[in-house]
Amino acid sequence: MxxxxxxxxxxxxxxxxxxxxxxxxxxxxxxxxxxxxxxxxxxxxxxxxxxxxxxxxxxxxxxxxxxxxxxxxxxxxxxxxxxHQPFFTHRQNVDRYKNFVLLPLSKRRFCQECQQLLLPAEWKKHSDHQFLCDITTAQLKSPSQLLYPLENKKTNAQYLFADRSCQFLLNLLIDLGFRRVLSVGTPRLHEMIQSKASQEEEFNVRSLLLDIDFRYSQFYTEDEFCHYNMFNHHFFGGEAACETCRKFLCEENGERVIMVTDPPFGGLVEALASSFKKLMAMWRETEKEEMPMFWIFPYFFESRILDFFPSFSMMDYQVDYDNHALYKHGKTGRRQSPVRIFTNLTPSMIVLPEEEGYRFCTVCQRYVSSGNQHCEICNSCTSKDGRRWKHCALCKKCVKPSWFHCNNCNCCTLQKHSCEKTDTGCFVCGKAGHKRSACPSLSRSRAKCIFHFILISMLLFLLYRPDKKKGQKIRKRIKMGICKRLAMKHAIFSKRKVKNKKKRT
Structure with missing residues (x-):
């Protein structure tokens, strides 16, 4: 790596x-x-x-x-x-699920606190927990709606696809001729494929879910789900789970396969890229070409992704999520969803819905958003965020409409910004060459504060020490000292008053 x-x-x-x-x-x-x-x-x-x-x-x-x-x-x-490993193994969860679906509707319970399907013998252990009753077959087919999403941005970040985006992705995959989908961290897409496969006989798309959330093992067999960490390419199920993934990718039945991944946006791109290349290498054991892939990630990571996958290009389609306040389609300006699809497929093959405002650029040979206007100078549709960008002759590229060229920085940036080349001084002493955290004056003032803190602590200790007689003497001395100071101040003030009266008269 x-x-x-x-x-x-x-x-x-x-x-x-x-x-x-x-x-x-x-x-x-x-x-x-x-x-x-x-x-x-x-x-x-x-x-x-x-x-x-x-x-x-x-x-x-x-x-x-x-x-x-x-x-x-x-x-x-x-x-x-x-x-810190799960209480039940994947095989045990599969057996428990088989017993759970045989129960009548009135005895199907799901513990919301433990996020676990409950069999009748386990009710007593969870009696003080909140649980859902009468779990239907439809709910079991949609576990992402039954489970609480894990929303740690850097670890799990289960921001689940909205129905609009999920349906678009599935229709796109079918239109492109893919019949096997390796769903890496995309539980909502996986469950949509599984649900359609169980309801429609003619539906012939299969999916394998790789996810770090072991809770999904309650709903899927070992051939449908693998407990997987995409940051270090680790299969928690060992060689058996790794072999399941390899078998799914390398089946020689003429079905085209694609990997679709939606990693946590706070994750390290370098670690993710390394794992994805290893998954691609599994597929390349039987194929010579690069494995088709959809990497769903914010557009501002474009340069980082292209560093590791130069053959990728970014599509303009805005992916939105059900449980994210900002990542919603249809919002304007900076509130639009920044999440895009990065792929190694030919851009002209990715048809975006015209009813949502996307159009085909004949020059770029790809679908773009309505606000993404073709720049004749750059010879490209340059917008990344859905707004119309403007060309800067000095920077020799298109920039965001809210940016202006700064002569100090020699580049375009926000109008209210701190110039990189401006030699601003320290906020404490005003001198250049160091920052506030390393200011010598600040260290001296901190030392004074520490000295005063120690002095006050000692005084408080002496005032309220257990020895009553000594404490009383010290209190009397302090009071006498305060009285003397007040008397002196009063005398000085009185003298000044007398002088001022004489001057007036």
Missing amino acids: AEARSELPGSAALALLGPAPGAPCCPHGPALLFVKTSQGKEDGRRFYACSACRDRKDCNFFQWEDEKVSETRLAAREEYNRS
């Missing part, structure tokens, strides 16, 4: 080195290897961190690469990882 850097505040930079052989594991599978480098230093110290969680609050796994871990700590880590 190619090294990818992301700048951190200050002089440090964080680089993702990717999966490493023999990497330690956390509950989310093998950790990823990172390196933190400081300015002026070529080599930084390497460390392992959780692949799925970028926030230490979600998973606090951390280990230096050269750190020697004791046997006791390794045993404790294994026990911790084991304790």
